Amino acid sequence: MEEGGVIELSDIEERQVRGARTQSLFREVNERVAEINHAFSDFLPLGDWVCECADPQCTERVQVTREEYEKVRTDPRRFVVAPADAHVVEEIEHVVDRTERYWVVEKSGLAGDLTAKIDPRRVGLAANA
Numbered sequence: 796m797e798e799g800g801v802i803e804l805s806d807i808e809e810r811q812v813r814g815a816r817t818q819s820l821f822r823e824v825n826e827r828v829a830e831i832n833h834a835f836s837d838f839l840p841l842g843d844w845v846c847e848c849a850d851p852q853c854t855e856r857v858q859v860t861r862e863e864y865e866k867v868r869t870d871p872r873r874f875v876v877a878p879a880d881a882h883v884v885e886e887i888e889h890v891v892d893r894t895e896r897y898w899v900v901e902k903s904g905l906a907g908d909l910t911a912k913i914d915p916r917r918v919g920l921a922a923n924a
């Protein structure tokens with residue numbers, strides 16, 4: 796360690812960092828959506844969520860019940876994405892659940908660690924890290 800704390804990232808690590816940031820942003824959007832969906836959950840069994848894949852251009856919507864979303868959110872490495880291979884970046888994540896309406900991906904390695912740290916529900920914990 797002679798570089799004074801400067802960390803050199805490889806290409807794949809850079810992709811992981813970028814993907815983690817994007818997905819954490821989408822997750823923050825969905826945190827707001829969760830509040831809105833909660834207000835309407837008496838009328839609508841399914842909520843409209845934004846796809847949480849690593850593509851910043853993606854505007855896909857996914858139909859997930861609030862209960863299903865909360866289940867996914869219990870693990871900070873997991874994200875809800877639209878049900879197609881185009882929404883999965885195989886080198887940084889893998890599909891852990893497939894339904895007709897949505898897939899659940901789990902980040903691995905560095906991307907998983909990062910998304911766990913950026914989890915808006917764990918901000919208090921990450922602040923001291």
Ligand SMILES: [Zn+2]
Nearest residue numbers: 846848853882
């Ligand atoms: Zn997507």
